[in-house]
Amino acid sequence: MLGATYSLVAIGYTLIFGILNLLHFGHGEVFMIGAFIGLQMVLLTNCHIVIAILGSMVGAALLGLIIERVSFRPIKKEYHLAPLISTIGVSIILQEIGTRIFGGDIVGFPKTIRLVIYKIGPVQVTSVHLFILAFALMLMITIHLFIHRTKVGIAMRVTAENATNASLMGINTNRIVSMTFMISSALAGAAGVLVGLVYNAVSPFMGTEMILKGFTIMLLGGLGNVMGAMIGGIILGLMEVFSVAYLASSYKDAFAFGIMIMILIFRPTGLFGTRLHEE
Amino acid sequence: MFSSYIESILIFNGIHIIMALSLYLPFSAGQISLAQAGFMAIGAYASSVMTLFWGFPFYIALFLSGLLSAMTGVLVGFPAIRIKGIYLLLLTLAFGEMVRVFFLNFEFTGGASGMGGMDLQTNFVNVYTIVAILIIFFYRLSKSRMGRAFESMREDELAAEVMGINIVKAKLLAFGVGAFIAGLGGGLYAHYVMYIDSPKFGFLLAVEFFVFVVFGGMEIFWGPIIGTTLLTLIPEVVRFLKEWRMIFYGLVIVVLMIVRPQGLIDKKLVDDITRYAKKLF
Amino acid sequence: MDFLSIENLSKSFDGVTALRQVGLEVKSGKIHALIGPNGAGKTTLFNILSGILKPTQGRIRFKGQQIDALRPDRITSLGIGRTFQNIRLFKSLTVLENVMVGRHCRTRTGLARTFFSLPFKKLEEEINIRDMANELLRFVSLFDKKESKAASLPYGSQRRLEIARALAAEPLLLLLDEPTAGMDTRETEDLAALITKIRDQGVTILLIEHDMHLVMGISDVVTVLNFGRKIAEGHPREIQSSPEVIEAYLGAQE
Incomplete structure (x- = not known):
């Protein structure tokens, strides 16, 4: 279940990396702010959870646009590390905000979905989990169709291949970059709310942990490979569940990093080979 | 000499400079690293074990833990030889996190409860003596055969290799010596705060050192020194902003990257200052 | 003993064959030109000679030693230097520093010597490197630009700087990859004189060049490649009248 939400975050990383060749350190904080927007909407207006998720997606999208305008677009691109550092600056600002x-405490998420437990053989699934899984899958299918079927999506992929060519072909790359963000x-943002639902907790520090997970998944799936990110997220989610069962829980992180190192050394293109973007 | 508050800020600043320089060395050879917090942890834990459990004199422990960190650095350097750019960044990040998780679970050094009780050995004089030695080292390096080799590798690795530079050796050297310096930084840190636990050496710390270097500028070693000093002092100087000071800190980083993407200090600026200073005297 | 001998050399990339069983002898002290239409495999041959690529098949011997499995830096220290078709200078280093880097494999000073030497006394080796670099810059007429950044030089000067950088390693064989690309007539003439001067100092030259006037003017031997195969070899005059060569060139230009 969690894996599907990881996938959502990782797809974002992957899109930004694939199209802009940028490791976006502020992305984890967007995830965190998204979770808070969803939480506040439920707390203040008592609206339905789906509306809260949609609201947080809109809020997060606006935030992404602001980040792009303020900390990415004005920076000269011949200095590769400058945009990376400025997104770190952004993440410091967002975390402080x-x-x-929202205060430094962990806040519980109100129960908005009636808890039902289903049993499928030995596996227990709750209605919350099913909802999360369904919603995440729906978003992934949407994004997949969007990238492959719509004009903007195709323009995004062309830009990922080669930004100069794309602009020669009349694609407004600035607009594509904004869209990507x-x-x-x-x-x-959606992932933030969904993770909040899973753990029943939202905190200003939840973004930092997500950054690392996002990077791992991105590597697992191959840098810049959107489909890889989807599958990679689910694999990482499953791995975490199983490693909790079979390893001391404090070692489970080391396990993930060990895998990350192995992939980098032996299969730097990720498990699923082809990338959107060649270096 | 100073009030104890100012002294402690200056000592942390000195340790941060040492860490930033430890990162600058592999950087100058074209290798980006997020592993420095891991090397720092190795230096901190190793030196504490030596002084606390084995009764080694501080300076010997400091030197040995630097060496241990350097050996680890060479080990990490091997797989890093053929890996570049973002991939190297992620590899070193993963290594740093593995070090952190290792110390979290290593009962000999206290595991999750950390390690405390070291003597206060680090002071203004020894920290800045080491900083001064490093400045001499980097100054000489910048005008030497190996320094030029490192820079040429940063500019164009393939051309450097074709010009006769053994890039495998040079990379391992840069990584190893960088890790040695980071190990020293860790030892000094442990014997100043007198209590260490593994979460302190997480990936955010590595990112912080990384920001110091890029903020200050990567072309010349004065960049990391000035960058570190400014970014360490800014949050202290703007204490009057109270809870908004970290936001100010973040803004400074973003704005500088927009205005000067090459970092605050570059070679041209240093040349201009030198020329101006020569005119004055 | 042969100076440079290439036997039965083949190279393919993912099934595409760039070189097919090429054999080549380069004699010491000559200017040997390598010509052929684009895509004939000339630069691939250079990349194999300098150790950047490994051949799929075949053998290369340089002064009796087999070099086709060596790393680029080893090959350079054995005495093969080169320039690049798409100029690869160290852009943010100064002109002088670029040449000084070229001296790397003929010098020793490591990190420890750098650090532990006496203060205010420059290392003798460092002085020697600088002197030699200065001399080479005079040789290629770039001495007055020595403090500029390499990237700020005009195109033609950058090509001459690449030659000086390669000469700093005291090569016995110098590989020049299209040294006159992008140069005007006068610059090209100056460069032809420079290449002859380098040869007269005892450095053997293997030259890839499209300017036929230059090639026919200065070369001692010309080898023609087409589609990865050697199709002709001989004295410039023989090559100019070879029907196969004329066909290869006319065919390629259509």
Whole structure:
């Protein structure tokens, strides 16, 4: 279940990396802010959870647009590390804002979905889990169709291949970049609310942990490979569940990093080979 | 000499400079690393074990833990030889996190409860003596055969290799010596705060050192020194902003990257200053 | 003993064959030109000679030693230097520093010597490197630009700087990959004179070049490649009148 939400975050990373060749360190904080927007909507307006998720997606998309305008577009691209560092600056700002506005505490998520437990053989599944899984899958299918079927999606892929060619072909690359940030952020926002539902907790520091998971998944699936990110997220989710069962829980992180190192050394293109973007 | 508050800020600043320089060395050879917090942890834990459990004198422990960190650095350097750019960044990040998780579970050094009780050995004088030695080292390096080899590898690795530079050896050297310096930083840190636990050496710390270096500029070693000092002092100087000071800190980083993407200090600036200074005297 | 001998050399990339069983002898002290239409495999041959690529098949011997499995830096220290078709200078280093880097494999000073030497006394080796680099810059007429950044030089000067950088390693064989690309007539003439001067100092030259006037003017031997195969070899005059060569060139230009 969790894996599907990881996938959402990782797809965002992957899109931004594939199209802009940028490791976006502020993405985890977008995820966190998204979770808070969803939480506040439920707390303040008592709306339905689906509306809260949609709201947080819109909010996160706007945030993504602001991040792009403020900390990415104005920076000269011949310095590769400068945009990376400025997104770190952004993540510091967002985390502070998160702490200031929402307080430094972990907040429980109100129960909005009636809890039903289904038993399928030995596996127990709750209605919350099913809802999360369904919603995440739906978003992934949507994004997949969007990238492969729509004009904007195709323009995004062309830009990922070669930005100069894309602009020669009359694609407004600036607009594509903004779109990429917005879509990725919206996915992160949705993931934030869904993760909040799973753990029944939202905190200003939840983004930091997600950054690392996002990177691992991105590597697992192959840098810049959207489909890989989807599957990679689910694999990582499953791995975490099983490693909790079979390993001391404090070692489970080391396990994930060990896998990350192995992939880098032996299969730097990820498990699923082809990438959107060649270096 | 100073009030104890200012002294502690200056000592942390000195340790941060040492860490930033430890990162700058592999950087100058074209290798980006997020492993420095891991090397720092190795230095911190190893030196504490030596002084606390085995009764080694501080400076010997400091040197040996630097060596241990350097050996680990060479080990990490091997797989890193053929890996570049973002991939190297992620590899070193994963290594740093593995070090952290290792110390979290290693009961000999206290596991999750950390390790405390070291003597206060680090002071203003020894930290800045080491900083001064490093400045001399990097100054000489910048005008030497190996320094030029490193820079040429950063510019164009293939051309450097074709010009006769053994890039495998040079990379391992840069990584190893960088890790040695980071190990020293860790030892100094442990014997100043007198209590260490593994979450302190997480990936955010590595990112912080990384920001110091890029903020200050990667072309010349004065960049990391000035960058570190500014970013360490800014949150202290703007204490009057109270809870908004970290936001200010973040803004400074973003704005500088927009205005000067090459970092605050570059070679041209240093040349200009030197020329101006020569005119004055 | 042969100076440079290439036997039965083949190279393919993912099934596409760039070189097919090429054999080549380069004699010491000559200017040997390598010509052929684009895609004939000339640069691939250079990349194999300098150790960047490994051949799929075949053998290369340089002064009796087999070199086709060696790393690029080893090959350079054995005495093969090169320039690149798409100029690969160290852009943010100064002109002088670029040449000084070229001296790397003929010098020793490591990190420890750098650090532990006496203060205010420059290392003798460092002085020697600088002197030699200065001399080479005079040789290629770039001495007055030595403090500029390499990237700021005009195109033609960058090509000459690449030659100086390669010469700093005291090569016995110098590989020049299209040294006149992008140069005007006068610059090309100057460069032809420079290449002859380098040869007269005892450095053997293997040259890839499209400017036929230059090739026919200075070469001692010309080898023609087409589609990865050697189709002709001989004295410039013989090559100019070879029907196969004329056909290869006319065929390629259509």
